[in-house]
Amino acid sequence: MDEIQAIGVVGGGQMGSGIAQLGAMHGLPVWLVDTDPEALVRATKSISSSIQRFVSKGQLSQKAGSDALRLLRCTSNLEDLSSVDIVIEAIVESEDVKKRLFSQLDKMTKPSAILASNTSSISITRLASSTSRPRQVIGMHFMNPPPIMRLVEIVRGADTSDETFSATKALAERFGKAVVCSQDYAGFIVNRILMPMINEAFFTLYTGVSTKEDIDAGMKLGTNHPMGPLELADFIGLDVCLSIMKVLHAGLGDSKYAPCPLLVQYVDAGRLGRKRGIGVYDYRKAPEVVKPKPSL
Ligand SMILES: NC(=O)c1ccc[n+]([C@@H]2O[C@H](COP(=O)([O-])OP(=O)(O)OC[C@H]3O[C@@H](n4cnc5c(N)ncnc54)[C@H](O)[C@@H]3O)[C@@H](O)[C@H]2O)c1
Structure with missing residues (x-):
């Protein structure tokens, strides 16, 4: 398998935008795809401000930051992924929706492309079954936020080939990540x-x-x-x-x-x-600070 030279990321939410940023910061052209144009606007803003934070902390030069932004292209058209070497899927955590996407990706990407999923828990073997290339389907599970967290959990489906595993591991390492490997059982390790x-x-x-x-x-x-x-x-x-x-x-x-x-x-x-803006805590007003109680 050739070295990965261009990547596609599908899903421009919190994970997909961070994965796209990582690719661009490591010198790879990236297509970021989302069906929701507003998600792409939010992703572009969050990637620029995250890159700016790396620059202001002295972890990235201004030039490298601008180069990274130039490598990033946003689109709503899956067909734009026709020439990438790997697609990393980061859409909603639903097996049916992911399977539909994998089946579409299988038809429109080049035959040698790897189809990776950032799924947190769904079976890679079952996602692979919706494609004609199960040997090239793999789990590449980044942690949140991808540009900061050090780990990538790699999950081999029942038919994932050694070549697919090696190329995916090499990409994670190129991103500066530590890799752990998991068998394909619900939830993997983390x-x-x-x-x-x-x-x-x-x-x-x-x-x-x-x-x-x-x-x-x-x-x-x-x-x-x-x-x-x-x-x-x-x-x-x-x-x-x-x-x-x-x-x-x-x-x-x-x-x-x-x-x-x-x-x-x-x-x-x-x-x-x-x-x-609201979950267990309400972030719409002044943030609730968790204060430890002094113990006697
Ligand atoms: N949130 C986390 O901490 C975390 C950590 C690791 C892995 N993950 C996994 O990453 C994936 C994405 O999670 P997230 O938190 O980024 O979700 P999110 O809701 O922030 O983003 C999902 C994005 O996918 C887009 N989308 C949905 N269906 C699509 C389709 N068919 N084609 C293109 N775009 C589509 C949505 O418009 C949305 O922008 C999930 O599988 C999740 O389990 C999440």
Whole structure:
């Protein structure tokens, strides 16, 4: 397989925009595709301001920042991906929607292209089954936010080839990431462990064990986590957390993965977290600061 020289990213939300930024910052031409033109406007703004932050911290030269922005092209047309070497999909966490996209990508990308998914939990083997090239389908799971977080979790489907694995790993390393490898089981490594903890934090709130502030402060101060689980859920997106819990529940068949009713209710109410201005916390007014209580 040739070295990756151009990439496509589908989905210009918080993850896709960050992945596109990483590609451009590492010298690769990037096509960023989203069906929603407003998402592309938001993505362009957030990529420019993130690159500007790298420049003002002295982590990127002004020239490298401008070069990166020039390498980025936004489009709503999937056909623009016809010449890229890899497509990294970062759309909504729904198996049916992702499968439809993989089937379309299979028809319009060049035969040698790798089709990677940034899915948090969905089976790579099942996504691959909607294409004619299962050997070239792989999970490339970035952490949020992609330009900052060091890890990429690589997930091999049942038929993923060694060549696809090596090229994907080399790309993650070119982005300066550390790689861990997972077999293709629901939630892989990180979300298999993280999401049940977040779900349990919702149960802790739901059953009145404590307040949201104390649950978050307890986990931050008691276990050295940089963010409390409820704050983190708001950051990830409560819709994304709920989708992952449903995949764990269905895929692993154990009632311990059943989503907390409070998480379900927040999503039903449109309280999706920071991206909507309200989730467990309300970001539309002055941010609520989690203050640890002094202990005696
Ligand atoms: N949020 C996180 O912390 C996080 C972390 C790692 C992985 N992920 C995974 O990344 C993926 C995206 O998550 P996100 O948080 O960026 O979501 P998001 O809601 O911020 O963005 C999704 C984007 O995809 C676009 N989209 C939806 N269907 C599309 C289609 N058919 N074609 C093109 N664009 C389409 C939407 O318009 C939206 O802009 C999900 O699979 C999620 O599980 C999320």
